[in-house]
Structures are given as C-alpha cells and as structure tokens.
Amino acid sequence: MYKQxxxxxxxxxxxxxxxxxxxxxxxxxxxxxxxxxxFRSLFVxxxxxxxxxxxxxxxxxxxGLAAGFDKNAVLYNELANxxxxxxxxxxxxxxxxxxxxxxxxxRLKEDQGIINRMGFNNAGLEKVISNLKKNKGTVxxxxxxxxxxxxxxxxxxxxxxxxxxxxxxxxxxxVLNVSCPNVGSHAKLNDKDYLEELIGAVxxxxxxxRNQKPILLKIAPDxxxxxxxxxxxxxxxxxxxxxxxxxxxxxxAGLKMPKDQLEIIGNGxxxxxxxxxxxxxxxKYLSEKSKKAFPIIGVGGIHSADDALExxxxxxxxxxxxxxxxxxxxxxxxxxxxxxxxxx
Numbered sequence: 001m002y003k004q005x006x007x008x009x010x011x012x013x014x015x016x017x018x019x020x021x022x023x024x025x026x027x028x029x030x031x032x033x034x035x036x037x038x039f040r041s042l043f044v045x046x047x048x049x050x051x052x053x054x055x056x057x058x059x060x061x062x063x064g065l066a067a068g069f070d071k072n073a074v075l076y077n078e079l080a081n082x083x084x085x086x087x088x089x090x091x092x093x094x095x096x097x098x099x100x101x102x103x104x105x106x107r108l109k110e111d112q113g114i115i116n117r118m119g120f121n122n123a124g125l126e127k128v129i130s131n132l133k134k135n136k137g138t139v140x141x142x143x144x145x146x147x148x149x150x151x152x153x154x155x156x157x158x159x160x161x162x163x164x165x166x167x168x169x170x171x172x173x174x175v176l177n178v179s180c181p182n183v184g185s186h187a188k189l190n191d192k193d194y195l196e197e198l199i200g201a202v203x204x205x206x207x208x209x210r211n212q213k214p215i216l217l218k219i220a221p222d223x224x225x226x227x228x229x230x231x232x233x234x235x236x237x238x239x240x241x242x243x244x245x246x247x248x249x250x251x252x253a254g255l256k257m258p259k260d261q262l263e264i265i266g267n268g269x270x271x272x273x274x275x276x277x278x279x280x281x282x283x284k285y286l287s288e289k290s291k292k293a294f295p296i297i298g299v300g301g302i303h304s305a306d307d308a309l310e311x312x313x314x315x316x317x318x319x320x321x322x323x324x325x326x327x328x329x330x331x332x333x334x335x336x337x338x339x340x341x342x343x344x
Contacts, residue, residue, distance in 0.1 A: 002329030015114070016106045023075055030078040039081035043330050045337045052085070054295050054317055055173055055214035055241055058141055060264035061337050063308070066299050066320035067144035067175065067218075068116075068176040072123045073131040080139035083333040088320065089128065090144030091177045094162045096124030097148055100182065105333070106265045110256045112303060113272030114323050115265055116248070117182045120146050124168050132170035143171035144218070146180065151189055157201050164202050174213055178203065179247040181269045192230050201237045214241040221246035221278045221300060223284065232290045242295035244320070245286060246279045270322035276301025280314050287315025303328055305339030312340070 010018045029035050050061035064086040069074050073089040080087065099121025106115045122128070135141065145163035147156045155172060164174060176198065178189040188194055199217070206212045209273055217240055219231055248269025252262055255274055279300025298316025302308050303324040311319050324332055 002331065003159070007327070007329065011107065011109065014103070023176055026075060026078050027177075030081070034251050036078070036081050040214070041072040043081065043083040043334050045083060045334055045341070047341060050085070050337055052318060055216075057214070059085040059140055059173055059318060062312070062318045062340065063336050064088060064140075064142075064297070064318060065325065066322040067091055067142070067177070067254050068118070069284065069322055069325070070273065071121070071229070073128050073141075076139065076141060077134065078135075079134050082330045083337065084139060086140035086142060088142035088144050088171075088175065089132075089171070090122070090142075090175070091120050091146040091180065092122055092125060092143065092163055092167065093120055093146050093148045094125050094126050094159050095148050096122060096127065099297075106268070108255065108270075108272070108274070110259050111272065111274050112323075113255075113270055113274045114325050114326070115268040116267035117266070117272050119149060119182045125163060129166060129170060133168075141170070142170045142173045142175055143167045144175040144177050146177045147189075156188070156194075157198050159197060161205055164205055168206075168209055168213060169268060172213065173241075174202070174215045175218050175244055176215065177218050177247070179218050181220070181248060181250045181267075192234060195234060196238060196307070198243050199234075199240055203238070203240075216240070216242040216244050216295075216297065218244040218247050221249045221275050221282055222251055223282065228236075228282065229289065232286060232293075235294050236290065240294065242297065242317075243286060244297040244299060245282045245316075246275070246300050249275045249278060251275075251278070270295055271300065272327070273301045273303055276303075276307060276310075280310055283311060284314040303332070304337075307335050308336040309339060309343060 052059040052062045062085055065084050067088040067090045070089050076087045090200035100117050104117045145160055147159035149176045151159050248271045283296055295317045296315055297318045298311035299320040302321045308319050
C-alpha cells in the first residue's frame with residue numbers, strides 16, 4: 001500500500017513538509033487504541049536468531065534507523081513498533097538551531113536518492129532530553145552528537161562534551177558525527193590530530209560515569225584508502241568502540257538527474273541508492289584492513305533485503321536505513337529481517 005498509494009501522494013509535496021506531516025500522522029495514529037499493536041503485528045519479527053550481542057548491548061535485530069530521521073527524539077517510541085532493533089536520534093547540538101536556509105531537502109526520484117543540506121537543525125539538548133525521559137525502554141537508543149554552527153573552532157570539543165555528559169543517562173550508545181558535509185569547518189573535524197583530541201576528551205568524560213557507554217565514529221563514504229587506513233589506525237590506537245560507515249556523500253558521479261537540475265539543487269549530502277556501492281566498499285575495506293578489530297554499522301543505499309545482506313556480508317555487524325525507509329516504506333525492516341533469518 002505504501003509504494004502504490006502513500007508514496008506517490010507524499011512525493012507530490014515538499015519533502016521536509018511531508019516529513020513533519022508523517023511524524024504527526026504516526027504520532028496521532030499511535031494514540032488510537034489498538035493501532036500500536038496492529039503496527040507491531042505488521043512489521044515486527046521477534047526471533048532469538050536475529051539477536052546481536054555487540055558493544056555490550058543486546059540488539060533484538062540488526063536493523064536500525066539512522067540518525068537524521070528522528071532528530072529530536074520525538075517519535076522513537078512509536079517507531080519502535082515498525083520493527084527496528086535500534087534507533088539513533090540526532091544529530092543533537094548543545095543549543096537548538098534552525099539549520100541552513102530552506103529549501104534544503106531534495107528528492108532524486110529516478111536515482112532513488114536524497115540530497116540534504118539541513119545543517120544540524122535540531123531543538124537542542126534540553127528539549128531532546130525532555131523527550132528521552134518518555135522512553136518506554138522498548139528499543140535501543142543511540143545518541144548522535146555534534147557541534148553548533150556558531151561554535152568557534154577552539155570550542156568544538158566542549159560542544160561534544162556538553163552533549164555527551166547531558167545525554168549519557170538517556171542513550172545506550174554515542175556517535176561522534178564529524179563527517180556531515182553540511183556543517184562549517186568540515187576540514188578540522190576530519191583532521192586526524194583533532195579526532196584524537198576529541199575522542200580522548202570524550203573517553204575521559206565517559207570514564208567518569210559508573211556505567212560507560214559505547215562510542216562510535218561516523219565517517220564519510222568519500223574517503224580514499226589512505227584516509228581509511230588512518231581511520232583504522234585511529235580506532236585501534238584510541239580503542240574506540242566502533243565505526244558507522246557511512247555518512248552522506250558529496251560525490252555526484254553517475255547520477256541520472258541532469259547536471260543542470262543538480263546545479264539548481266546545489267551543495268548537500270547525497271544518500272540512498274547512489275551511494276550504495278561506495279559505502280559497501282568502505283565497509284569491506286575497513287573490515288578486511290582491520291581484520292574485524294572493531295564493530296561496523298553499515299549504512300548507505302539499503303533499499304532491499306539484498307542490499308542489506310550485501311552490507312552484512314561485506315563486514316557490517318549491524319545496519320541502518322533512512323532513505324530506503326522513505327522510498328520503500330516500513331515493510332522494508334521486516335523484509336530485511338526475514339532475509340537475514342532465511343540466510344541463517
């Protein structure tokens with residue numbers, strides 16, 4: 001029903017407005033008695049064979065929702081009824097911020113992709129924590145954290161620490177988002193020396209808590225092999241808990257959308273099918289180069305069960321979807337989990 005009826009309707013309207021409308025619709029429907037049970041019966045598969053023990057956590061299944069969808073932790077309780085094994089909220093910054101000017105979200109229908117330059121728009125720590133206090137505990141929650149746009153370079157680390165310390169009691173794992181192409185001073189956030197400083201500072205903060213939380217690094221899909229070698233060494237040297245591969249891409253090669261239309265859209269991060277192979281190659285390289293020294297969460301262009309299995313077979317321990325969820329609908333989660341069970 002989604003692809004035949006709802007998607008064509010949704011795709012007639014501005015994608016950001018549709019996003020907010022969909023949130024309101026799911027929120028409203030979920031308040032109707034019995035609807036959440038219906039969602040669970042349609043989309044949830046519970047099987048011990050799907051469980052994954054990773055990062056000191058037990059995931060009900062390996063299919064998660066990537067950061068960027070439920071930025072402000074508004075809908076995670078309801079989204080848990082769609083079969084996800086984990087949900088990543090954020091990116092969260094210390095202060096709420098509007099993000100980049102609109103229009104900033106674009107569909108590439110023929111390519112089955114999305115370009116966004118949202119710019120870490122979010123409600124800020126205080127509001128997100130207020131929402132996380134409503135957690136029903138039915139799904140693992142990841143906290144994706146970043147810096148405010150207006151923060152000076154010398155204060156970047158403080159922004160991450162503020163988010164980390166405040167969110168620590170409310171999330172199950174953390175992701176340091178240093179690879180989003182839609183924020184300022186992107187170069188510094190990818191500098192190896194700075195990353196060592198940032199990771200060290202966050203780990204020190206983590207050690208001050210009795211129950212320490214796993215910390216992962218989210219990397220770009222556009223890194224070359226030399227840069228990926230540095231990531232492997234960085235993760236091993238700092239004893240970081242894992243990597244999410246990958247974020248959105250700035251590469252526009254091979255797109256079906258005409259160049260003049262792409263120029264009108266302008267800059268932004270590309271997600272969906274166009275980056276599927278690129279992200280899989282990054283996963284495979286990291287897995288083989290490190291000899292499976294650390295967990296990898298694979299994300300990028302997962303629109304089918306085959307796409308998901310490809311990521312897992314390349315070396316991903318868990319996977320996340322986002323653009324595929326928008327193009328294929330909520331049935332995608334169950335389809336992937338069924339395929340994982342069938343593969344054994």
